[in-house]
Amino acid sequence: MLFWKKEKKEEKPAAANKTFLDFLKDARTEMEGLMAQDKDWFYHLPYKGAMSKETAKDLEIEKRAIWRRVIYDARRTKLPGLRWETRGDELVCPDCQKMDGRIFLLEEYDTLNQTVMHLGCRCNLVSVRE
Numbered sequence: 001m002l003f004w005k006k007e008k009k010e011e012k013p014a015a016a017n018k019t020f021l022d023f024l025k026d027a028r029t030e031m032e033g034l035m036a037q038d039k040d041w042f043y044h045l046p047y048k049g050a051m052s053k054e055t056a057k058d059l060e061i062e063k064r065a066i067w068r069r070v071i072y073d074a075r076r077t078k079l080p081g082l083r084w085e086t087r088g089d090e091l092v093c094p095d096c097q098k099m100d101g102r103i104f105l106l107e108e109y110d111t112l113n114q115t116v117m118h119l120g121c122r123c124n125l126v127s128v129r130e
């Protein structure tokens, strides 16, 4: 009887196997929304240089995809925590400065995932093992 019940249990392979392309697709959508909110986003970036607007856009999308995947993987592997790290320089925005060093525990990953990474954010999420 128990064995039969176990057999009936459904697996969700699609949710368990999100590829990086899925993250990139979602990140692109998120990026389009952020760009719509700030038409001059490119001129507000804290990093400068000979970067074209297209390159900056691709970088911002990739950064977002990586950020989301880090949270996703942390949740999947039940990593104890993730620490928010800024670059620690004068270009860090006040909002990110407030988050610097903050540790999000396993049960807070959903909250963390709801945080919108602003355009030009250069922060990282670092694994906390214990």
Ligand SMILES: [Zn+2]
Pocket: 086, 093, 096, 120, 121, 122, 123
């Ligand atoms: Zn930041």
